[in-house]
Amino acid sequence: MEMWNTAPASFSVAEFTRRIKTLLETELEPVWLHGEISNFVHHSSGHMYFSLKDESAQISCVMWRSRNQGLILTPSDGMQVLCYGQVTLYEKRGNYQLDVMKMIPAGVGQLQLALERLKARLHAEGLFDEEHKQPLPLFPRRIGIVTSPTGAAIRDLVQVARRRMPSIELVLRPALVQGEGAAEDIAAAIAELNEYGDVDVLIVGRGGGSLEDLWAFNEEVVARAIYDSRIPVVSAVGHEIDFTITDFVADLRAPTPSAAAELVVPDAGELRSRLTGTVKFLRHALQRRIAHERLRLAGFRSSYGLRRPIDLVRQRRQRLDELAHLCSISLLTRLRRERLRAVNAAQRCRDLAPASVLERGYALCYREGDEAFLRSAEGLQPGETIMVQLAADRLASEIVGIHPGLTVVDDRKRPAK
Numbered sequence: 001m002e003m004w005n006t007a008p009a010s011f012s013v014a015e016f017t018r019r020i021k022t023l024l025e026t027e028l029e030p031v032w033l034h035g036e037i038s039n040f041v042h043h044s045s046g047h048m049y050f051s052l053k054d055e056s057a058q059i060s061c062v063m064w065r066s067r068n069q070g071l072i073l074t075p076s077d078g079m080q081v082l083c084y085g086q087v088t089l090y091e092k093r094g095n096y097q098l099d100v101m102k103m104i105p106a107g108v109g110q111l112q113l114a115l116e117r118l119k120a121r122l123h124a125e126g127l128f129d130e131e132h133k134q135p136l137p138l139f140p141r142r143i144g145i146v147t148s149p150t151g152a153a154i155r156d157l158v159q160v161a162r163r164r165m166p167s168i169e170l171v172l173r174p175a176l177v178q179g180e181g182a183a184e185d186i187a188a189a190i191a192e193l194n195e196y197g198d199v200d201v202l203i204v205g206r207g208g209g210s211l212e213d214l215w216a217f218n219e220e221v222v223a224r225a226i227y228d229s230r231i232p233v234v235s236a237v238g239h240e241i242d243f244t245i246t247d248f249v250a251d252l253r254a255p256t257p258s259a260a261a262e263l264v265v266p267d268a269g270e271l272r273s274r275l276t277g278t279v280k281f282l283r284h285a286l287q288r289r290i291a292h293e294r295l296r297l298a299g300f301r302s303s304y305g306l307r308r309p310i311d312l313v314r315q316r317r318q319r320l321d322e323l324a325h326l327c328s329i330s331l332l333t334r335l336r337r338e339r340l341r342a343v344n345a346a347q348r349c350r351d352l353a354p355a356s357v358l359e360r361g362y363a364l365c366y367r368e369g370d371e372a373f374l375r376s377a378e379g380l381q382p383g384e385t386i387m388v389q390l391a392a393d394r395l396a397s398e399i400v401g402i403h404p405g406l407t408v409v410d411d412r413k414r415p416a417k
Contacts, residue, residue: 014091021089024096030086030120032113033059033098034106037079048075052083052098061085063100073105080106082113084120111211115218119245122220127227128248134232136252137200139266142169144199144231146189149174153207153236153257160261165268171199176216177206183219190225190233202229203260204246205236217244226250236260358391365389368396377402 011019035052042048046065051058061083075081084102089095102116122128143161147153149172161168173189176182186204193199204226206217216222217237226233226249235250236257247253254260350356358364365374368387380386380399388395 013094017089017091017094020094021091024087024089028087030084030101032082032084032117034080034082035059037075037081038077040075040077042075048100050075050077052081060090060095060097061100062097063103067101068103071103073103075103082106082116084116111215115211115245118218118220119248122223122245122249127223132227134251136232136234136264140168140200140264142171142199143264144171144173144193144196144202146173146175146186146193146202146204147206147257148177151177151207153205156256156258157203157236157261160258161265164261164265167268168265171196178209178213178216182216183222186216187219187221187225190222190229194228194230197231199231201264202231202233203236203254203257203264204233204250205254205257205260206238207257208239208242214238214242214244217246219245222246223249234260234264355391358389361391363388363390 033052035054035058038051038053038058040048040050046068048063048068050061050063052061053059063085073079073081082104083098083100085098085100087096088099090097102120104112104116126132145154145157147157154172158170161170171193173193175189176185190202190204193202204217204222206214208214214237217235223245226235226246232251233249234252234254235244235246236254236259237244237246238256240255252263254263354364365386365388366372367374368385374380374386380402382399382401384399385396386399388397
């Protein structure tokens with residue numbers, strides 16, 4: 001049996017699964033698959049889980065809520081569909097699955113399939129992103145219109161616009177909206193109005209029709225012209241149930257041309273009503289403010305200070321006199337108290353002066369020639385002479401004996417030097 005001294009290099013299951021996931025998602029491009037739906041579950045979270053199968057194989061699929069809300073069909077078991085998605089790996093179970101981005105019925109034909117493919121590509125490029133959408137002007141002065149000059153769409157647009165705002169200016173750039181060359185003509189019209197520049201918003205659209213009739217508004221050239229427009233664009237194609245690529249690229253989608261006019265053109269009557277209401281509100285607010293200020297002014301005029309100003313001044317002057325008198329009394333009292341404190345301090349200083357102490361019978365002793373007073377008999381010798389200072393005289397005294405606690409001196413009086 002072969003024995004290994006060291007363990008062989010290995011991956012954890014999670015590491016290896018992650019490598020497989022990276023390989024699948026980077027090497028395989030998104031694809032269209034057709035097959036039959038089975039095991040369909042529409043989860044309470046809004047996500048859809050199902051299998052796509054044919055007679056020989058099946059693949060697990062998931063379609064997230066954010067992608068399935070605009071489906072044109074209601075998926076169910078047994079339904080034949082076309083799914084566009086990216087192969088990915090669910091790491092927790094190690095199962096590969098199709099992350100479905102688009103789903104359409106399998107029998108819609110090549111035209112619808114081409115539409116879905118173009119929509120998916122333009123969406124991936126970011127042409128539908130909200131960050132590129134421009135806000136519409138609140139009060140447009142001039143509106144540019146790209147549509148057929150003879151269709152019902154232009155008549156509806158003009159009628160609604162004139163009814164809502166008679167003074168609005170409409171600039172029509174006639175364009176083909178169906179048939180060969182229509183897409184190029186619509187794109188050129190959008191570019192020309194941008195070059196003209198003197199319009200505030202564009203309405204691009206036509207009346208309803210079949211998928212083939214509306215196909216010009218599904219062409220890439222029209223989508224890119226709308227995306228490149230510096231002027232905000234409103235897409236107004238077909239009826240409310242019709243969706244075209246221009247609806248996703250435009251800054252705003254209107255369900256019909258008439259609705260586009262409703263969205264773009266402000267209603268003069270409504271504006272007039274709002275303006276009238278605002279004027280009334282401001283007038284009432286101003287009247288209330290004036291009435292309030294009048295009451296305040298009347299209160300000032302009736303106040304005691306304004307009715308008898310001289311009396312008010314006299315009262316204030318009297319109050320000042322009272323305060324001055326109080327200050328004078330307080331100052332004199334403080335001076336007397338400080339003077340008494342000074343007298344007492346001077347008396348204490350006099351009482352504690354050496355001369356006062358000597359007057360009370362005390363004496364100061366020191367060696368002759370030494371001005372330091374003696375505090376004890378330490379260092380003194382019998383026969384030594386010391387000086388004794390009295391209140392009026394000085395004595396020269398000879399020490400005749402020293403006893404603990406008592407020093408005996410000779411009381412012979414000598415003249416003071």
